[in-house]
Amino acid sequence: MTAPAILTSGLGREFHGKWAVRDLELAVQPGEIYGFLGQNGAGKTTTLRLLTGLLRPSCGTVHIAGLDPIQDGRAVKQQLGFVPDTPPLYDYLTGHQYIALVASLWGTPRAERDARSERLLDLLGLAEHAAALCKGYSHGTRKKIHIAAVLCTRPSVLLLDEPSSGLDPLSVRRLKDLLLEEATRGTTILLSTHGLELAEQICHRIGIIAGGRLRAEGTAAELRGSHDNRSLEDVFLSTTGAGG
Numbered sequence: 242m243t244a245p246a247i248l249t250s251g252l253g254r255e256f257h258g259k260w261a262v263r264d265l266e267l268a269v270q271p272g273e274i275y276g277f278l279g280q281n282g283a284g285k286t287t288t289l290r291l292l293t294g295l296l297r298p299s300c301g302t303v304h305i306a307g308l309d310p311i312q313d314g315r316a317v318k319q320q321l322g323f324v325p326d327t328p329p330l331y332d333y334l335t336g337h338q339y340i341a342l343v344a345s346l347w348g349t350p351r352a353e354r355d356a357r358s359e360r361l362l363d364l365l366g367l368a369e370h371a372a373a374l375c376k377g378y379s380h381g382t383r384k385k386i387h388i389a390a391v392l393c394t395r396p397s398v399l400l401l402d403e404p405s406s407g408l409d410p411l412s413v414r415r416l417k418d419l420l421l422e423e424a425t426r427g428t429t430i431l432l433s434t435h436g437l438e439l440a441e442q443i444c445h446r447i448g449i450i451a452g453g454r455l456r457a458e459g460t461a462a463e464l465r466g467s468h469d470n471r472s473l474e475d476v477f478l479s480t481t482g483a484g485g
């Protein structure tokens with residue numbers, strides 16, 4: 242087996258004496274799509290921020306492609322793409338300018354950026370929006386422009402926090418196709434989602450987090466199999482203690 246592209250050991254983070262993430266052991270292989278499920282406040286965003294190096298662990302370790310995101314921040318950022326729940330676009334740039342800025346910061350050659358962004362903008366239905374200033378964008382459009390910008394940089398590890406929230410059904414379909422395509426190219430993807438259907442459709446493995454701890458992990462079929470082949474919704478509700 243190859244070395245995991247995302248690896249955590251004993252990872253924990255506390256805020257004001259309360260653990261948001263605790264004892265997290267994650268190993269995501271190159272080319273794998275790993276879906277993180279959990280109720281509001283379960284610790285998904287905190288985990289993603291720990292993986293990016295935006296947040297320091299209180300304990301434990303993180304390795305992205307074998308590197309520590311705090312110690313080797315620059316090298317990790319070069320390989321990483323991060324789509325936060327609410328992307329911070331610049332109001333007074335157009336979508337085209339924002340994508341060009343992100344691509345240039347990541348050193349993506351201009352010809353590659355142009356070819357990729359044209360295809361991504363077309364696929365995500367953004368062609369007519371990209372010439373307008375970001376400040377007028379809807380929530381979904383902001384998110385899609387940021388996804389397009391990040392994908393233009395061809396990250397080897399892609400972290401997405403609720404990428405489908407706020408997207409219309411066609412955009413969700415296109416996003417799923419894009420993520421599957423990226424994984425086939427070898428990109429490692431970890432995403433958080435409240436979309437159980439999306440998780441079941443595209444994630445090779447799913448982790449369910451509750452109270453900051455990983456409570457269950459496996460393929461959708463394995464998780465359902467361990468719950469009398471009930472639906473992923475039932476598995477989720479019973480694993481998170483929310484019923485079912």
Ligand SMILES: Nc1ncnc2c1ncn2[C@@H]1O[C@H](COP(=O)(O)OP(=O)(O)OP(=O)(O)O)[C@@H](O)[C@H]1O
Binds near residue numbers: 257
């Ligand atoms: N900067 C912070 N300061 C204090 N507490 C925080 C901070 N960030 C997160 N927390 C707490 O950590 C816990 C986990 O929050 P987190 O945002 O990771 O949850 P989540 O699973 O992403 O939830 P959601 O589905 O609502 O996005 C929550 O109790 C939250 O209040």
Ligand SMILES: [Mg+2]
Binds near residue numbers: 285286326402
């Ligand atoms: Mg969150």
